[in-house]
Amino acid sequence: MFKALFSRLIQSLLVLLVLFTVTFFLVKAMPGNPLNREKAMPEHIRVKLEHYYGLDKPVLAQYGIQLGRYLQGDPGYSIRLEGREVTDIISQAFPVSFQLGVLAMGVAITIGIPAGCLAAARKNGLIDVMAMSIAMFGICLPSFVIGPLLAEFFGRKLQLLPAFGWDAIDPKTWILPAVTLGLAYAAYLSRLTRAGMLETLSQDFVRTAKAKGVPGWKILIRHCLRGGLIPAVAYIGPAFAGIISGSLVIETVFQVPGLGRHFIKSIETLDAPVIMGVTMLYGTLVIVANFLTDLAGIWLNPRLRKSS
Template identity: 70%
Template structure:
Protein backbone atom coordinates (compact mmCIF):
# COMPACT_ATOMS: atom_id res chain seq x y z
CA UNK A 1 0.00 0.00 0.00
CA UNK A 2 2.86 2.37 0.81
CA UNK A 3 4.42 1.71 -2.59
CA UNK A 4 1.12 2.57 -4.27
CA UNK A 5 0.87 5.82 -2.33
CA UNK A 6 4.44 6.75 -3.23
CA UNK A 7 3.83 5.89 -6.88
CA UNK A 8 0.72 8.09 -6.97
CA UNK A 9 2.66 10.91 -5.35
CA UNK A 10 5.37 10.74 -8.01
CA UNK A 11 2.77 10.58 -10.77
CA UNK A 12 1.11 13.67 -9.33
CA UNK A 13 4.41 15.59 -9.34
CA UNK A 14 5.06 14.63 -12.96
CA UNK A 15 1.55 15.71 -13.98
CA UNK A 16 1.98 19.07 -12.25
CA UNK A 17 5.36 19.60 -13.92
CA UNK A 18 3.93 18.86 -17.37
CA UNK A 19 0.92 21.05 -16.63
CA UNK A 20 3.17 23.92 -15.57
CA UNK A 21 5.35 23.58 -18.67
CA UNK A 22 2.47 23.48 -21.14
CA UNK A 23 0.66 26.37 -19.46
CA UNK A 24 3.78 28.54 -19.30
CA UNK A 25 4.57 28.25 -22.99
CA UNK A 26 0.93 28.67 -23.99
CA UNK A 27 0.86 31.95 -22.07
CA UNK A 28 4.02 33.09 -23.83
CA UNK A 29 2.36 32.28 -27.17
CA UNK A 30 -0.51 34.70 -26.48
CA UNK A 31 -0.63 37.64 -28.92
CA UNK A 32 -0.94 40.14 -26.07
CA UNK A 33 0.82 40.96 -22.82
CA UNK A 34 -0.08 41.99 -19.28
CA UNK A 35 0.61 45.69 -19.81
CA UNK A 36 -1.66 46.47 -22.71
CA UNK A 37 -3.74 49.56 -22.10
CA UNK A 38 -6.17 51.80 -23.94
CA UNK A 39 -3.69 54.58 -23.33
CA UNK A 40 -0.32 53.90 -24.90
CA UNK A 41 2.52 53.43 -22.43
CA UNK A 42 5.72 55.27 -23.39
CA UNK A 43 8.40 52.95 -24.70
CA UNK A 44 10.98 53.67 -22.01
CA UNK A 45 8.42 53.08 -19.23
CA UNK A 46 7.30 49.79 -20.82
CA UNK A 47 10.92 48.67 -20.99
CA UNK A 48 11.41 49.40 -17.29
CA UNK A 49 8.25 47.52 -16.36
CA UNK A 50 9.25 44.53 -18.46
CA UNK A 51 12.72 44.58 -16.96
CA UNK A 52 11.25 44.68 -13.45
CA UNK A 53 9.21 41.53 -14.12
CA UNK A 54 11.97 39.91 -16.19
CA UNK A 55 9.91 39.88 -19.38
CA UNK A 56 12.82 41.19 -21.42
CA UNK A 57 14.81 38.01 -20.79
CA UNK A 58 14.78 34.94 -23.07
CA UNK A 59 11.81 32.64 -22.61
CA UNK A 60 13.90 29.75 -21.31
CA UNK A 61 15.39 32.03 -18.62
CA UNK A 62 11.91 33.14 -17.57
CA UNK A 63 10.81 29.50 -17.49
CA UNK A 64 13.68 28.41 -15.25
CA UNK A 65 13.28 31.38 -12.89
CA UNK A 66 9.51 30.87 -12.56
CA UNK A 67 9.89 27.14 -11.94
CA UNK A 68 12.58 27.77 -9.34
CA UNK A 69 10.46 30.32 -7.51
CA UNK A 70 7.48 27.96 -7.45
CA UNK A 71 9.64 25.17 -6.01
CA UNK A 72 10.59 27.62 -3.24
CA UNK A 73 6.91 28.35 -2.58
CA UNK A 74 6.98 31.79 -4.20
CA UNK A 75 4.13 32.19 -6.69
CA UNK A 76 5.10 35.77 -7.47
CA UNK A 77 2.95 38.88 -7.68
CA UNK A 78 0.07 39.76 -9.96
CA UNK A 79 0.97 41.96 -12.92
CA UNK A 80 -2.61 43.17 -13.19
CA UNK A 81 -3.32 44.04 -9.56
CA UNK A 82 -0.30 46.30 -8.97
CA UNK A 83 2.00 43.70 -7.48
CA UNK A 84 -0.49 42.02 -5.13
CA UNK A 85 0.99 38.64 -4.09
CA UNK A 86 -0.70 35.70 -5.77
CA UNK A 87 -0.90 33.89 -2.44
CA UNK A 88 -2.98 36.77 -1.07
CA UNK A 89 -5.39 36.48 -4.02
CA UNK A 90 -5.78 32.76 -3.42
CA UNK A 91 -6.14 33.21 0.34
CA UNK A 92 -8.95 35.73 -0.12
CA UNK A 93 -10.90 34.02 -2.91
CA UNK A 94 -10.28 30.28 -2.57
CA UNK A 95 -12.34 29.80 0.63
CA UNK A 96 -15.42 31.05 -1.24
CA UNK A 97 -14.78 28.73 -4.17
CA UNK A 98 -14.15 25.70 -1.95
CA UNK A 99 -17.23 26.43 0.14
CA UNK A 100 -19.37 26.70 -2.99
CA UNK A 101 -17.86 23.46 -4.26
CA UNK A 102 -18.55 21.58 -1.02
CA UNK A 103 -22.18 22.73 -0.86
CA UNK A 104 -22.70 21.97 -4.57
CA UNK A 105 -21.20 18.50 -4.13
CA UNK A 106 -23.48 17.90 -1.14
CA UNK A 107 -26.46 18.87 -3.32
CA UNK A 108 -25.26 16.45 -6.02
CA UNK A 109 -24.82 13.56 -3.60
CA UNK A 110 -28.09 14.12 -1.73
CA UNK A 111 -30.05 14.31 -4.98
CA UNK A 112 -28.19 11.94 -7.28
CA UNK A 113 -27.51 8.88 -5.13
CA UNK A 114 -31.02 8.44 -3.66
CA UNK A 115 -32.51 9.00 -7.12
CA UNK A 116 -30.25 6.35 -8.63
CA UNK A 117 -30.98 3.84 -5.85
CA UNK A 118 -34.71 4.43 -6.20
CA UNK A 119 -34.55 4.02 -9.99
CA UNK A 120 -32.69 0.71 -9.64
CA UNK A 121 -35.16 -0.50 -7.04
CA UNK A 122 -38.08 0.31 -9.35
CA UNK A 123 -36.35 -0.95 -12.50
CA UNK A 124 -38.34 -0.63 -15.75
CA UNK A 125 -41.23 1.14 -14.08
CA UNK A 126 -42.61 4.62 -14.58
CA UNK A 127 -40.55 5.75 -11.59
CA UNK A 128 -37.35 4.46 -13.19
CA UNK A 129 -38.11 6.09 -16.54
CA UNK A 130 -39.11 9.34 -14.86
CA UNK A 131 -35.97 9.49 -12.72
CA UNK A 132 -33.69 8.82 -15.68
CA UNK A 133 -35.55 11.36 -17.81
CA UNK A 134 -34.96 14.00 -15.13
CA UNK A 135 -31.30 12.97 -14.99
CA UNK A 136 -30.96 13.27 -18.76
CA UNK A 137 -32.48 16.75 -18.68
CA UNK A 138 -29.98 17.73 -15.98
CA UNK A 139 -27.12 16.49 -18.16
CA UNK A 140 -28.31 18.18 -21.35
CA UNK A 141 -29.11 21.65 -20.00
CA UNK A 142 -25.89 23.58 -19.24
CA UNK A 143 -25.41 25.44 -15.98
CA UNK A 144 -25.25 28.84 -17.69
CA UNK A 145 -28.87 28.26 -18.74
CA UNK A 146 -30.12 26.84 -15.43
CA UNK A 147 -28.46 29.58 -13.37
CA UNK A 148 -30.24 32.60 -14.88
CA UNK A 149 -33.56 30.73 -14.88
CA UNK A 150 -33.28 29.91 -11.17
CA UNK A 151 -32.13 33.45 -10.40
CA UNK A 152 -35.07 34.95 -12.30
CA UNK A 153 -37.73 32.67 -10.81
CA UNK A 154 -36.63 32.12 -7.22
CA UNK A 155 -34.57 35.26 -6.79
CA UNK A 156 -36.39 38.09 -8.57
CA UNK A 157 -39.98 36.80 -8.92
CA UNK A 158 -40.53 34.86 -5.68
CA UNK A 159 -37.73 36.57 -3.73
CA UNK A 160 -37.00 33.38 -1.79
CA UNK A 161 -33.22 33.58 -2.10
CA UNK A 162 -30.74 36.40 -2.81
CA UNK A 163 -29.36 36.40 -6.33
CA UNK A 164 -26.17 38.29 -5.46
CA UNK A 165 -24.38 39.15 -2.24
CA UNK A 166 -22.54 35.91 -1.43
CA UNK A 167 -21.67 35.59 2.23
CA UNK A 168 -19.89 32.70 3.91
CA UNK A 169 -22.06 33.25 7.00
CA UNK A 170 -25.40 33.38 5.14
CA UNK A 171 -26.61 29.93 3.97
CA UNK A 172 -29.43 31.51 1.94
CA UNK A 173 -26.87 33.04 -0.42
CA UNK A 174 -25.40 29.59 -1.10
CA UNK A 175 -28.56 27.86 -2.29
CA UNK A 176 -29.05 29.08 -5.86
CA UNK A 177 -25.39 28.86 -6.98
CA UNK A 178 -24.93 25.50 -5.23
CA UNK A 179 -28.03 24.00 -6.83
CA UNK A 180 -27.06 25.34 -10.25
CA UNK A 181 -23.55 23.94 -9.93
CA UNK A 182 -24.58 20.61 -8.42
CA UNK A 183 -27.45 19.62 -10.73
CA UNK A 184 -25.29 18.27 -13.56
CA UNK A 185 -23.20 16.17 -11.15
CA UNK A 186 -26.39 14.93 -9.50
CA UNK A 187 -27.65 13.77 -12.88
CA UNK A 188 -24.45 11.82 -13.61
CA UNK A 189 -24.41 10.39 -10.09
CA UNK A 190 -27.97 9.12 -10.42
CA UNK A 191 -27.18 7.26 -13.64
CA UNK A 192 -23.95 5.78 -12.27
CA UNK A 193 -25.65 4.76 -9.03
CA UNK A 194 -28.49 3.11 -10.93
CA UNK A 195 -26.04 1.16 -13.10
CA UNK A 196 -23.98 0.05 -10.09
CA UNK A 197 -27.02 -0.99 -8.08
CA UNK A 198 -28.51 -2.93 -11.00
CA UNK A 199 -25.28 -4.85 -11.46
CA UNK A 200 -25.11 -5.66 -7.74
CA UNK A 201 -28.79 -6.63 -7.60
CA UNK A 202 -28.19 -9.21 -10.36
CA UNK A 203 -25.56 -11.09 -8.34
CA UNK A 204 -26.12 -14.59 -6.99
CA UNK A 205 -25.88 -13.57 -3.34
CA UNK A 206 -28.88 -11.28 -3.82
CA UNK A 207 -30.98 -14.15 -5.18
CA UNK A 208 -29.84 -16.27 -2.23
CA UNK A 209 -30.86 -13.55 0.21
CA UNK A 210 -34.29 -13.27 -1.40
CA UNK A 211 -34.70 -17.04 -1.27
CA UNK A 212 -34.02 -16.88 2.46
CA UNK A 213 -36.78 -14.30 2.86
CA UNK A 214 -34.67 -11.19 3.42
CA UNK A 215 -36.72 -8.04 2.79
CA UNK A 216 -36.06 -5.77 -0.18
CA UNK A 217 -35.08 -2.83 2.02
CA UNK A 218 -32.50 -4.91 3.86
CA UNK A 219 -31.15 -6.23 0.56
CA UNK A 220 -30.75 -2.71 -0.76
CA UNK A 221 -29.15 -1.17 2.33
CA UNK A 222 -27.17 -4.05 3.85
CA UNK A 223 -26.21 -6.19 0.86
CA UNK A 224 -26.13 -4.00 -2.25
CA UNK A 225 -25.57 -0.38 -1.32
CA UNK A 226 -21.86 -0.64 -0.59
CA UNK A 227 -21.01 -2.43 -3.80
CA UNK A 228 -23.50 -0.49 -5.88
CA UNK A 229 -21.96 2.85 -4.95
CA UNK A 230 -18.50 2.01 -6.34
CA UNK A 231 -19.11 3.66 -9.78
CA UNK A 232 -20.63 6.73 -8.11
CA UNK A 233 -17.74 7.08 -5.65
CA UNK A 234 -15.26 6.81 -8.52
CA UNK A 235 -17.00 9.79 -10.09
CA UNK A 236 -17.33 11.95 -6.95
CA UNK A 237 -13.64 12.79 -6.61
CA UNK A 238 -13.02 14.16 -10.12
CA UNK A 239 -16.48 15.72 -10.11
CA UNK A 240 -15.69 17.68 -6.95
CA UNK A 241 -12.48 19.03 -8.45
CA UNK A 242 -14.31 19.83 -11.69
CA UNK A 243 -17.02 21.68 -9.76
CA UNK A 244 -14.44 23.91 -8.08
CA UNK A 245 -12.43 24.52 -11.24
CA UNK A 246 -15.50 24.84 -13.44
CA UNK A 247 -17.46 27.27 -11.31
CA UNK A 248 -16.28 30.29 -13.30
CA UNK A 249 -19.64 30.87 -15.01
CA UNK A 250 -21.66 30.33 -11.84
CA UNK A 251 -19.46 32.69 -9.86
CA UNK A 252 -20.02 35.32 -12.54
CA UNK A 253 -23.81 34.82 -12.62
CA UNK A 254 -24.30 35.00 -8.85
CA UNK A 255 -21.43 37.42 -8.12
CA UNK A 256 -19.54 34.92 -5.95
CA UNK A 257 -16.13 36.43 -5.05
CA UNK A 258 -14.22 33.26 -5.86
CA UNK A 259 -11.22 32.35 -7.98
CA UNK A 260 -13.24 32.23 -11.19
CA UNK A 261 -13.27 35.99 -11.72
CA UNK A 262 -9.54 36.27 -11.06
CA UNK A 263 -8.89 33.43 -13.50
CA UNK A 264 -10.88 35.09 -16.29
CA UNK A 265 -9.26 38.49 -15.73
CA UNK A 266 -5.80 36.92 -15.61
CA UNK A 267 -6.34 35.22 -18.97
CA UNK A 268 -7.73 38.40 -20.51
CA UNK A 269 -4.65 40.37 -19.45
CA UNK A 270 -1.98 37.69 -19.73
CA UNK A 271 -1.22 37.81 -16.00
CA UNK A 272 1.29 34.94 -15.99
CA UNK A 273 1.81 34.44 -12.21
CA UNK A 274 -1.94 34.28 -11.48
CA UNK A 275 -2.69 31.95 -14.41
CA UNK A 276 0.11 29.55 -13.47
CA UNK A 277 -0.81 29.51 -9.78
CA UNK A 278 -4.50 28.84 -10.42
CA UNK A 279 -3.87 26.18 -13.07
CA UNK A 280 -1.50 24.35 -10.72
CA UNK A 281 -3.96 24.71 -7.85
CA UNK A 282 -6.79 23.24 -9.91
CA UNK A 283 -4.49 20.48 -11.14
CA UNK A 284 -3.46 19.60 -7.59
CA UNK A 285 -7.12 19.49 -6.55
CA UNK A 286 -7.91 16.99 -9.31
CA UNK A 287 -4.93 14.82 -8.36
CA UNK A 288 -5.90 14.81 -4.68
CA UNK A 289 -9.54 14.13 -5.52
CA UNK A 290 -8.59 11.16 -7.69
CA UNK A 291 -6.37 9.80 -4.95
CA UNK A 292 -9.11 10.07 -2.32
CA UNK A 293 -11.52 8.37 -4.74
CA UNK A 294 -9.12 5.45 -5.18
CA UNK A 295 -8.82 5.04 -1.41
CA UNK A 296 -12.61 5.05 -1.02
CA UNK A 297 -12.92 2.55 -3.86
CA UNK A 298 -10.56 0.16 -2.09
CA UNK A 299 -12.54 0.58 1.13
CA UNK A 300 -15.85 -0.16 -0.62
CA UNK A 301 -14.46 -3.11 -2.61
CA UNK A 302 -12.11 -5.25 -0.48
CA UNK A 303 -11.20 -7.34 -3.54
CA UNK A 304 -9.16 -4.39 -4.82
CA UNK A 305 -6.87 -4.49 -1.80
CA UNK A 306 -5.10 -7.63 -2.94
CA UNK A 307 -4.54 -6.19 -6.42
CA UNK A 308 -2.84 -2.98 -5.24
Protein backbone atom coordinates in the same frame (compact mmCIF):
# COMPACT_ATOMS: atom_id res chain seq x y z
CA MET B 1 0.00 -0.96 -0.93
CA PHE B 2 2.78 1.52 -0.16
CA LYS B 3 4.45 0.75 -3.47
CA ALA B 4 1.25 1.62 -5.33
CA LEU B 5 0.87 4.86 -3.35
CA PHE B 6 4.47 5.84 -4.05
CA SER B 7 4.00 5.12 -7.75
CA ARG B 8 0.86 7.26 -7.81
CA LEU B 9 2.76 10.09 -6.06
CA ILE B 10 5.49 10.04 -8.71
CA GLN B 11 2.89 10.05 -11.47
CA SER B 12 1.14 13.02 -9.85
CA LEU B 13 4.36 15.03 -9.71
CA LEU B 14 5.03 14.30 -13.39
CA VAL B 15 1.49 15.37 -14.30
CA LEU B 16 1.97 18.64 -12.42
CA LEU B 17 5.24 19.25 -14.25
CA VAL B 18 3.57 18.65 -17.62
CA LEU B 19 0.66 20.89 -16.63
CA PHE B 20 3.03 23.66 -15.60
CA THR B 21 5.04 23.38 -18.81
CA VAL B 22 2.05 23.33 -21.16
CA THR B 23 0.32 26.21 -19.36
CA PHE B 24 3.47 28.32 -19.32
CA PHE B 25 4.12 28.07 -23.04
CA LEU B 26 0.45 28.49 -23.92
CA VAL B 27 0.38 31.73 -21.93
CA LYS B 28 3.54 32.91 -23.66
CA ALA B 29 1.94 32.14 -27.02
CA MET B 30 -1.02 34.41 -26.32
CA PRO B 31 -0.91 37.62 -28.39
CA GLY B 32 -0.45 40.97 -26.69
CA ASN B 33 1.64 42.48 -23.94
CA PRO B 34 0.58 42.26 -20.28
CA LEU B 35 2.10 45.68 -19.61
CA ASN B 36 -0.18 47.44 -22.08
CA ARG B 37 -2.51 49.78 -20.27
CA GLU B 38 -5.32 52.06 -21.33
CA LYS B 39 -3.01 55.00 -20.71
CA ALA B 40 0.37 55.36 -22.37
CA MET B 41 3.32 54.23 -20.24
CA PRO B 42 6.72 55.95 -20.33
CA GLU B 43 9.40 53.78 -21.91
CA HIS B 44 11.73 53.82 -18.89
CA ILE B 45 8.91 52.60 -16.63
CA ARG B 46 8.06 49.84 -19.08
CA VAL B 47 11.69 48.71 -19.14
CA LYS B 48 11.82 48.61 -15.33
CA LEU B 49 8.58 46.64 -15.11
CA GLU B 50 9.72 44.14 -17.74
CA HIS B 51 12.94 43.64 -15.77
CA TYR B 52 11.02 43.33 -12.48
CA TYR B 53 8.71 40.61 -13.84
CA GLY B 54 11.50 38.95 -15.84
CA LEU B 55 9.81 39.63 -19.18
CA ASP B 56 13.05 40.91 -20.71
CA LYS B 57 14.67 37.47 -20.45
CA PRO B 58 14.46 34.64 -23.02
CA VAL B 59 11.43 32.39 -22.76
CA LEU B 60 13.41 29.36 -21.60
CA ALA B 61 15.10 31.45 -18.92
CA GLN B 62 11.69 32.67 -17.76
CA TYR B 63 10.49 29.06 -17.65
CA GLY B 64 13.40 28.03 -15.45
CA ILE B 65 12.90 30.97 -13.10
CA GLN B 66 9.17 30.33 -12.78
CA LEU B 67 9.69 26.61 -12.20
CA GLY B 68 12.24 27.36 -9.48
CA ARG B 69 9.82 29.73 -7.78
CA TYR B 70 7.01 27.17 -7.83
CA LEU B 71 9.29 24.54 -6.34
CA GLN B 72 9.83 27.01 -3.49
CA GLY B 73 6.10 27.70 -3.21
CA ASP B 74 6.30 31.25 -4.59
CA PRO B 75 4.12 31.91 -7.68
CA GLY B 76 5.18 35.57 -7.76
CA TYR B 77 3.23 38.80 -8.06
CA SER B 78 0.24 39.77 -10.15
CA ILE B 79 0.92 42.05 -13.11
CA ARG B 80 -2.61 43.47 -13.21
CA LEU B 81 -2.81 44.05 -9.45
CA GLU B 82 0.64 45.56 -9.02
CA GLY B 83 2.46 44.58 -5.85
CA ARG B 84 -0.06 41.92 -4.81
CA GLU B 85 1.10 38.37 -4.37
CA VAL B 86 -0.68 35.59 -6.24
CA THR B 87 -0.88 33.56 -3.03
CA ASP B 88 -2.69 36.49 -1.40
CA ILE B 89 -5.24 36.62 -4.24
CA ILE B 90 -5.84 32.88 -4.05
CA SER B 91 -6.07 32.77 -0.26
CA GLN B 92 -8.68 35.52 -0.29
CA ALA B 93 -10.90 34.25 -3.11
CA PHE B 94 -10.46 30.47 -3.01
CA PRO B 95 -12.38 29.87 0.26
CA VAL B 96 -15.52 31.24 -1.40
CA SER B 97 -15.09 28.91 -4.39
CA PHE B 98 -14.35 26.03 -2.03
CA GLN B 99 -17.44 26.73 0.06
CA LEU B 100 -19.57 26.88 -3.07
CA GLY B 101 -18.04 23.61 -4.29
CA VAL B 102 -18.72 21.81 -1.00
CA LEU B 103 -22.34 22.97 -1.00
CA ALA B 104 -22.82 21.99 -4.64
CA MET B 105 -21.28 18.58 -3.99
CA GLY B 106 -23.65 18.15 -1.05
CA VAL B 107 -26.58 18.93 -3.35
CA ALA B 108 -25.31 16.44 -5.94
CA ILE B 109 -24.85 13.63 -3.40
CA THR B 110 -28.14 14.32 -1.60
CA ILE B 111 -30.11 14.17 -4.85
CA GLY B 112 -28.10 11.85 -7.06
CA ILE B 113 -27.35 8.83 -4.87
CA PRO B 114 -30.89 8.34 -3.44
CA ALA B 115 -32.37 8.83 -6.91
CA GLY B 116 -30.03 6.21 -8.35
CA CYS B 117 -30.83 3.74 -5.57
CA LEU B 118 -34.58 4.18 -6.00
CA ALA B 119 -34.29 3.82 -9.76
CA ALA B 120 -32.33 0.59 -9.37
CA ALA B 121 -34.80 -0.78 -6.82
CA ARG B 122 -37.69 -0.05 -9.20
CA LYS B 123 -35.99 -1.07 -12.42
CA ASN B 124 -38.06 -0.27 -15.54
CA GLY B 125 -40.82 1.10 -13.32
CA LEU B 126 -42.31 4.57 -13.22
CA ILE B 127 -39.79 5.86 -10.67
CA ASP B 128 -36.91 4.52 -12.74
CA VAL B 129 -38.15 6.08 -15.97
CA MET B 130 -38.90 9.44 -14.36
CA ALA B 131 -35.62 9.63 -12.44
CA MET B 132 -33.47 8.74 -15.43
CA SER B 133 -35.41 11.08 -17.73
CA ILE B 134 -34.86 13.98 -15.33
CA ALA B 135 -31.20 12.97 -15.02
CA MET B 136 -30.75 13.02 -18.79
CA PHE B 137 -32.44 16.42 -18.90
CA GLY B 138 -30.04 17.67 -16.21
CA ILE B 139 -27.03 16.38 -18.12
CA CYS B 140 -28.08 17.98 -21.40
CA LEU B 141 -29.06 21.37 -19.96
CA PRO B 142 -25.91 23.41 -19.15
CA SER B 143 -25.56 25.25 -15.86
CA PHE B 144 -25.27 28.65 -17.53
CA VAL B 145 -28.84 28.12 -18.76
CA ILE B 146 -30.23 26.73 -15.50
CA GLY B 147 -28.65 29.53 -13.43
CA PRO B 148 -30.39 32.52 -15.05
CA LEU B 149 -33.69 30.61 -15.13
CA LEU B 150 -33.54 29.88 -11.41
CA ALA B 151 -32.45 33.45 -10.66
CA GLU B 152 -35.32 34.85 -12.72
CA PHE B 153 -37.97 32.58 -11.23
CA PHE B 154 -36.98 32.33 -7.55
CA GLY B 155 -35.18 35.66 -7.32
CA ARG B 156 -37.15 38.17 -9.36
CA LYS B 157 -40.64 36.69 -9.71
CA LEU B 158 -41.17 34.90 -6.41
CA GLN B 159 -38.56 36.92 -4.50
CA LEU B 160 -37.85 33.98 -2.25
CA LEU B 161 -34.07 33.95 -2.62
CA PRO B 162 -31.39 36.50 -3.52
CA ALA B 163 -30.68 36.29 -7.25
CA PHE B 164 -27.21 37.80 -7.00
CA GLY B 165 -24.46 38.24 -4.44
CA TRP B 166 -22.81 36.07 -1.81
CA ASP B 167 -22.64 36.29 1.96
CA ALA B 168 -20.51 33.76 3.82
CA ILE B 169 -22.87 33.79 6.82
CA ASP B 170 -26.23 34.08 5.03
CA PRO B 171 -27.42 30.66 3.80
CA LYS B 172 -30.05 32.24 1.55
CA THR B 173 -27.32 33.49 -0.79
CA TRP B 174 -25.85 29.99 -1.10
CA ILE B 175 -28.91 28.14 -2.34
CA LEU B 176 -29.26 29.20 -5.99
CA PRO B 177 -25.54 28.99 -6.91
CA ALA B 178 -25.10 25.66 -5.11
CA VAL B 179 -28.23 24.10 -6.61
CA THR B 180 -27.36 25.33 -10.10
CA LEU B 181 -23.84 23.96 -9.88
CA GLY B 182 -24.84 20.68 -8.24
CA LEU B 183 -27.76 19.63 -10.45
CA ALA B 184 -25.67 18.43 -13.39
CA TYR B 185 -23.41 16.39 -11.11
CA ALA B 186 -26.47 14.98 -9.35
CA ALA B 187 -27.68 13.75 -12.73
CA TYR B 188 -24.39 11.96 -13.42
CA LEU B 189 -24.32 10.50 -9.90
CA SER B 190 -27.84 9.13 -10.21
CA ARG B 191 -27.02 7.28 -13.43
CA LEU B 192 -23.75 5.90 -12.07
CA THR B 193 -25.41 4.84 -8.81
CA ARG B 194 -28.20 3.11 -10.71
CA ALA B 195 -25.72 1.21 -12.87
CA GLY B 196 -23.63 0.13 -9.88
CA MET B 197 -26.64 -0.93 -7.85
CA LEU B 198 -28.13 -2.92 -10.75
CA GLU B 199 -24.86 -4.79 -11.18
CA THR B 200 -24.74 -5.59 -7.46
CA LEU B 201 -28.40 -6.59 -7.35
CA SER B 202 -27.71 -9.20 -10.05
CA GLN B 203 -25.13 -11.04 -7.94
CA ASP B 204 -25.71 -14.51 -6.52
CA PHE B 205 -25.62 -13.41 -2.86
CA VAL B 206 -28.60 -11.12 -3.52
CA ARG B 207 -30.63 -14.00 -4.92
CA THR B 208 -29.64 -16.07 -1.89
CA ALA B 209 -30.76 -13.32 0.47
CA LYS B 210 -34.09 -13.04 -1.36
CA ALA B 211 -34.57 -16.79 -1.13
CA LYS B 212 -34.03 -16.59 2.64
CA GLY B 213 -36.79 -13.99 2.88
CA VAL B 214 -34.63 -10.96 3.70
CA PRO B 215 -36.67 -7.76 3.14
CA GLY B 216 -35.88 -5.82 -0.01
CA TRP B 217 -34.88 -2.61 1.78
CA LYS B 218 -32.44 -4.52 3.97
CA ILE B 219 -30.87 -6.17 0.91
CA LEU B 220 -30.56 -2.79 -0.76
CA ILE B 221 -28.98 -0.99 2.19
CA ARG B 222 -26.96 -3.64 4.01
CA HIS B 223 -25.88 -5.92 1.18
CA CYS B 224 -25.80 -3.86 -2.01
CA LEU B 225 -25.11 -0.24 -1.07
CA ARG B 226 -21.40 -0.57 -0.39
CA GLY B 227 -20.62 -2.40 -3.61
CA GLY B 228 -23.13 -0.47 -5.68
CA LEU B 229 -21.61 2.89 -4.76
CA ILE B 230 -18.17 2.06 -6.17
CA PRO B 231 -18.80 3.76 -9.57
CA ALA B 232 -20.34 6.79 -7.84
CA VAL B 233 -17.44 7.11 -5.39
CA ALA B 234 -14.97 6.86 -8.25
CA TYR B 235 -16.76 9.81 -9.84
CA ILE B 236 -17.18 11.95 -6.71
CA GLY B 237 -13.48 12.78 -6.32
CA PRO B 238 -12.86 14.19 -9.82
CA ALA B 239 -16.35 15.69 -9.78
CA PHE B 240 -15.57 17.67 -6.63
CA ALA B 241 -12.43 19.08 -8.21
CA GLY B 242 -14.41 19.76 -11.37
CA ILE B 243 -17.10 21.58 -9.39
CA ILE B 244 -14.55 23.92 -7.83
CA SER B 245 -12.65 24.53 -11.05
CA GLY B 246 -15.81 24.66 -13.14
CA SER B 247 -17.62 27.20 -11.00
CA LEU B 248 -16.29 30.12 -13.06
CA VAL B 249 -19.51 30.56 -15.02
CA ILE B 250 -21.74 30.20 -11.96
CA GLU B 251 -19.66 32.73 -10.04
CA THR B 252 -20.12 35.15 -12.92
CA VAL B 253 -23.87 34.52 -13.24
CA PHE B 254 -24.59 34.97 -9.53
CA GLN B 255 -21.86 37.53 -8.83
CA VAL B 256 -20.03 35.27 -6.39
CA PRO B 257 -16.66 36.77 -5.32
CA GLY B 258 -14.73 33.58 -5.87
CA LEU B 259 -11.55 32.71 -7.69
CA GLY B 260 -13.30 32.58 -11.06
CA ARG B 261 -13.46 36.35 -11.53
CA HIS B 262 -9.73 36.68 -10.94
CA PHE B 263 -9.02 33.86 -13.37
CA ILE B 264 -11.18 35.34 -16.13
CA LYS B 265 -9.76 38.82 -15.59
CA SER B 266 -6.21 37.48 -15.64
CA ILE B 267 -6.83 35.90 -19.04
CA GLU B 268 -8.24 39.15 -20.39
CA THR B 269 -5.21 41.12 -19.17
CA LEU B 270 -2.58 38.41 -19.84
CA ASP B 271 -1.70 38.30 -16.15
CA ALA B 272 0.52 35.24 -16.46
CA PRO B 273 1.37 34.77 -12.73
CA VAL B 274 -2.32 34.62 -11.77
CA ILE B 275 -3.15 32.32 -14.70
CA MET B 276 -0.35 29.97 -13.71
CA GLY B 277 -1.22 30.08 -10.01
CA VAL B 278 -4.91 29.31 -10.48
CA THR B 279 -4.23 26.62 -13.07
CA MET B 280 -1.71 24.85 -10.85
CA LEU B 281 -4.10 25.07 -7.91
CA TYR B 282 -6.92 23.49 -9.90
CA GLY B 283 -4.57 20.83 -11.28
CA THR B 284 -3.41 19.95 -7.78
CA LEU B 285 -7.02 19.69 -6.62
CA VAL B 286 -7.85 17.26 -9.44
CA ILE B 287 -4.83 15.08 -8.62
CA VAL B 288 -5.55 15.04 -4.88
CA ALA B 289 -9.22 14.26 -5.53
CA ASN B 290 -8.31 11.34 -7.80
CA PHE B 291 -5.85 10.05 -5.20
CA LEU B 292 -8.46 10.14 -2.43
CA THR B 293 -10.96 8.49 -4.77
CA ASP B 294 -8.54 5.62 -5.37
CA LEU B 295 -8.17 5.15 -1.61
CA ALA B 296 -11.94 5.12 -1.16
CA GLY B 297 -12.30 2.59 -3.99
CA ILE B 298 -9.72 0.32 -2.35
CA TRP B 299 -11.64 0.56 0.94
CA LEU B 300 -14.97 -0.27 -0.70
CA ASN B 301 -13.74 -3.04 -2.99
CA PRO B 302 -12.03 -6.02 -1.28
CA ARG B 303 -10.58 -7.21 -4.60
CA LEU B 304 -8.73 -3.94 -5.02
CA ARG B 305 -7.34 -4.23 -1.49
CA LYS B 306 -5.95 -7.68 -2.26
CA SER B 307 -4.44 -6.58 -5.58
CA SER B 308 -2.84 -3.54 -3.91
